[in-house]
Amino acid sequence: GGRSIVREFDYVQNANFKRFHGGEQLPISGFDFASAAEQEWSQFAASFTLTGRELLMNAGEGKSIDILPSKMKNMERTLMNYIDYDLISDGTLDSGKQLKGLLAQISKTPATGTLAGIDRSLAANAFYRNYDFDTVNDGGAALSTSNALRYIRKCVNATTRLNDRTKFILAGTTYFEILQDVAQAFQQGQVPVKGKLFDLGFANVAIDGIPILHCGGVNFSGLSQLQATLAYGVNPSGLELVVHKDCFLTPLERRFSTNQDVEVRMMAGMWSLIGYIMKTQWVMYDS
Numbered sequence: 001g002g003r004s005i006v007r008e009f010d011y012v013q014n015a016n017f018k019r020f021h022g023g024e025q026l027p028i029s030g031f032d033f034a035s036a037a038e039q040e041w042s043q044f045a046a047s048f049t050l051t052g053r054e055l056l057m058n059a060g061e062g063k064s065i066d067i068l069p070s071k072m073k074n075m076e077r078t079l080m081n082y083i084d085y086d087l088i089s090d091g092t093l094d095s096g097k098q099l100k101g102l103l104a105q106i107s108k109t110p111a112t113g114t115l116a117g118i119d120r121s122l123a124a125n126a127f128y129r130n131y132d133f134d135t136v137n138d139g140g141a142a143l144s145t146s147n148a149l150r151y152i153r154k155c156v157n158a159t160t161r162l163n164d165r166t167k168f169i170l171a172g173t174t175y176f177e178i179l180q181d182v183a184q185a186f187q188q189g190q191v192p193v194k195g196k197l198f199d200l201g202f203a204n205v206a207i208d209g210i211p212i213l214h215c216g217g218v219n220f221s222g223l224s225q226l227q228a229t230l231a232y233g234v235n236p237s238g239l240e241l242v243v244h245k246d247c248f249l250t251p252l253e254r255r256f257s258t259n260q261d262v263e264v265r266m267m268a269g270m271w272s273l274i275g276y277i278m279k280t281q282w283v284m285y286d287s
Contacts, residue, residue, distance in 0.1 A: 001244070004038050004039060004040050004041065004272075005038070005039045005040075005041065005242050005272045005274050006036055006037070006038045007036065007037050007240070007274055007276040008034060008035070008036040008276075009034065009035065009036070009037070009276040009277065010034045010035075011034070011035050011127035011128075012032075012127070015027070015029065016028060016029065035118070035127075035128075036117075037115075037116035037117065037118060037128070037274055037275060037276050038116055038117045038274075039100060039116045039272045039273070039274040040272065041244070041270050041271070041272050042086075042091075042097060042098060042099040042100075042270070042271055042272060043097070043247075043268065043269065043270045044079070044082065044083075044086070044268065044269050045252075045266055045267065045268035045269070046075050046078055046079050046082075046266070046267055046268075047075070047264055047265060047266040047267070048071045048072075048074070048075050048264075048265055049262055049263065049264050049265075050067070050068065050071070050262070050263045050264075050265065051260075051261055051262050051263075052261035052262075053261070054067055055067065055068075071265070072265070075265075075267060076249070076267070078221070079249060079267060079269070081220070081221040081223060082221075082223070083269075084223075085221070085223040085224065086098055086099040086101055087099065087101050087102060087241075087273070088101050088102050088103060088170075088215065088225075088226050089101035089102075089103055089104070090103040090104045091103075091104045099271060099272070099273055100115070100116075100272075100273055101273060102170070102232050102234075102273075105130075105239060105273060105275050105278075105281070106130045106232050106234075106239075106275075106278075106281045106282065106283045107120075107130060107132065107283070108132055108134075108283055108285060109132070110129035110130045110131075110132055110278070111126075111129055115128070115275075116128075116274055116275065127278075127279065128275075128278050129278060129279070130159075130275075130278045130279065130281040130282060130283065131155065131158050131159050131279065131281070131282040131283075132282065132283050132284075132285075133151065133154065133155050133158075133282065133283070133284040133285075134285060134286075134287045135147075135151060135284060135285065135286050135287070136286060136287045137287055139151055139154075142229070142286045143174075143175060143178055143229065143284070143286060144178060145178055145181050145182055145185075148178050148179055148182045149182055149207065151284060152169070152179070152207055152208075152210075152284075153208065155233055155282045155284050156208065156210065156233060156282075158282065159233060159235065159279065159280045159281065159282045160280075161279075161280060164235065164237055164280060165235065165280070166210055166233040166234065166235055166280075166282070167210070167234060167235055167236055167237075168210060168211045168212070168213060168234055169207075169210055169211070169212045169213065169231055169232065169233050169234070170213050170215050170226060170231065170232045170234065171212055171213070171214060171215060171226070171230075171231040171232075172215055172216055172225070172226040172227045172228040172229060172230045172231065173214070173215075173216030173217065173225075173228045174228040174229050175228070175229060175230065175231045175284075176205075176212065176214045176215075176216065179205060179207065179212050179231075180205050180212075182207065183205045183206060183207050183212065210233075212231075216228065227285065229285060229286040230283065230284070230285040230286075231283070231284045231285075232281075232282070232283050233281065233282040233283070233284070234281060235277070235280040235281055237277065237280070238275060238276055238277025238278065238279075238280045238281060239273070239274075239275045239276075239277075239278075239281055240273070240274055240275070240276070241271065241272075241273050242271060242272045242273070242274060243269075243270075243271045244269075244270040244271065247268055247269060247270040248269045248270065248271060249267055249269055250267065250268060250269065251265070251266070251267050252266040252267065252268055
């Protein structure tokens with residue numbers, strides 16, 4: 001609950017460190033070391049109607065489909081499509097009521113704009129910038145099977161802090177296919193033998209133990225998918241999806257019309273995506 005989601009974090013080391021000898025004075029000055037990110041809740045809902053006529057026509061032996069479960073499943077699938085879409089969005093739709101998705105959180109231009117109340121264009125707020133890697137300008141060439149492993153490792157290494165590092169990679173279709181080919185060759189030495197044949201297929205695509213998830217493929221909804229030549233490296237220890245415990249894909253109270261034989265069923269959710277250790281997140285893309 002609460003008016004908004006707030007995550008406090010320390011962004012700089014203790015300034016009162018000194019190596020000393022004997023009776024030297026030790027530093028005890030005050031200093032700013034903490035900040036906070038604040039993100040508003042986003043809400044969404046979907047609904048369908050049932051008329052008395054529909055219920056009567058789809059009752060008993062004459063029914064062709066069970067209308068209520070069918071409409072419910074359709075609504076749930078629709079919600080899941082929009083949830084997926086909003087998670088990779090920039091959060092600007094519906095006058096900013098949309099979830100601030102990965103396009104806003106892990107930016108191609110991390111030194112611009114304000115996110116969660118923090119102006120990332122200020123040098124003092126550089127701690128709230130993610131790592132960005134333009135394959136053409138920073139690496140010298142667009143992503144390919146010959147450079148993909150090196151680029152991925154560069155992004156992961158640049159955002160690793162001790163054993164805290166990227167936990168999964170979300171890739172658009174073009175990138176995923178390249179990384180799939182790289183992972184296939186990379187994993188062949190680990191393929192188990194089944195009888196006399198090698199099983200050359202892999203249920204999971206992973207590089208250096210990091211799962212790579214495909215954000216593309218068949219699109220039934222018509223909603224935009226992740227840019228084909230882009231990948232996000234996500235570390236959930238610094239980027240949190242907060243879901244309201246009392247409202248996420250939750251059926252709302254049934255509504256009935258006062259002057260129609262109509263019933264309305266609704267389902268709603270309330271959530272927020274907020275980052276507080278952005279230096280452990282990265283984006284890679286072809287410019």
